[in-house]
Structure formats: C-alpha cells, structure tokens
Amino acid sequence: MQSIKVADYLNHRPVTFTVEMRIESAVEKLLQSAQSGGPVIDNNKRVIGFLSEQDCLRKMLEATYQNESHSVVGDVMTANPVCVSPHDSIVQIADKMTVNKPKLYPVVGEEGVLMGVISRANVLLAIDKHLHDAYASGHRFV
Template identity: 30%
Template sequence: MAIKSFQGKRSQPQKEELKPALVSDYMTTKLITFKPDQPVSEVIESLIQNRISGGPVVNENNELLGIISEGDCIKHISESRYYNMPMDNNTVDKHMVKNVDTIDGNMNIFEAADMFLKAKHRRFPIVENGKLIGQISQKDILIAALKQKGENWK
C-alpha cells in the first residue's frame, strides 16, 4: 500500500520580479543646506556639528546654486591665514563650487556608482524641475549594493 501525503499540493515558490535599484530609492531628502550669503564660519560650525563633509547651497526658491565642502572651508582658512585676513567677512558664495554635476533620480544605482568613480565626488545633488530634491552620497551607493547582495545586479 502507498503512503499518501497529507500536506496538500506543493507549488513552486514564485520568484519576485527584481526591479533595478534607482537613485531616488536611496537618496537623502532631508538635507542640511546653506545660503550664498551665509558666513563660512557658520558653515564650518554646521559641518562639524552635523558630522557631514559638505552640503548644497540653495537660494530662497530651493534652486541649486553650488556646493560647499570641508575642502572649500579649509582652503578659505588657509588663504585667510596666508594673507592675514579675518575669516568672518567671507560668505559661502565666494568659496562654493558653482559648476555642480547632478544625477537624475531615475538613474540606476550602479550607473551612479560609475559616475562617482569617474568624477571623484563624494556626493551628487538630485535636481528636478530646477529644484533640489535630494542628494546621493557614496555611502548611499554602498547601502544600496549591500541590500542587493549580488542578487540583482541590474
């Protein structure tokens, strides 16, 4: 006599359709931003206090004007000391990088990783309709890759 299984019909587990990981899925949207007329000394304090290496510079309409980084601030400190000039009278707009490379939020995360390698930047802002909507960093790319775990290298 044959043994019957009482577990019922077994079906194959359905494989999920893997979607490509997009920049917009991993970008940071709560950004610390700076204003062009803000003193560089305030930026330095904010970078230290928030443990960040830089941030976007925007106007009152949240339009991206540039990026200021720790390196830009260090350059300002060095020049102030060299020329024996006070630090307080300089503003962000004099020291920020104005020609900023941006990334599209709909870009694949691995294409963005390639852009990081080519451009040697730490962060890329994401602009939509002229407005800053987020920023992606190298750490965000690493987080995305770790979540993929090699299963979805699309």
C-alpha cells in the same frame, strides 16, 4: 541592478547653504552634519552651487594667516555643480563616483529644485542591500 534608483536611497534632509552664509557658519553646519559638503540653494530651493569641506578648508586656512575672515559661501562654492536625477540608476552613479571627485551629488527634480543628496555611503548601502537580497534568494554571481 539597473532598476535600483537614486530616489530609493537619497538623503532627503541634507545640510544646505546659501550664498550669503559666512564660511564659519557653513563649517559649523558641516561638522554637525558629518557631511563632506552640501548644495548651495537659492530662495526657491534650486541648486546654484556646491560647498565642500575642501573649499572651506582653503578659506579657513587663509583666514588664519590673515587673522580675519570675511568670506561667504558664494565666494568659495563651485557654481553650477553636477547634479543627478532621482530616476538615475545607482549603478550609473557608482560608476561616476569611482572616477570623479564628488563624494556626494545633489539630487534635483523639476526645474533644478533640490530633493536631497546621494553620497558614496548611500550608494554602497544600496549595492550591499541588493547583493544581500540576491544571495538570500539564491541568485549566484559569476
């Protein structure tokens, strides 16, 4: 099962953000995509941050108290987020996801360029498919 790689299950077309994007626009993108967050990229598509629903919720709530919002993604994103490689094992990522907070990791290639994202749902799908294939071929798990 260690041979199942992130590259085989990542989402190649994730929602992404830029540092100068207004929070309201970022929230709309999140809601339309049904992603719980997404990478913040620079002009060269390198991952420089991560924006989560929780980050947006804090800022939007703050804006309701002040009756205005002037925030941009760069104000609330997590800089230098944990990223994974397309060559990483799905099992290793699953282990990380059981103890760490991120529900979604940016997947980066050479020089930190975004290739996609891998979510808990993608990891579950990979493990489920592997188990179904193993059962169909007669392998038993003890």
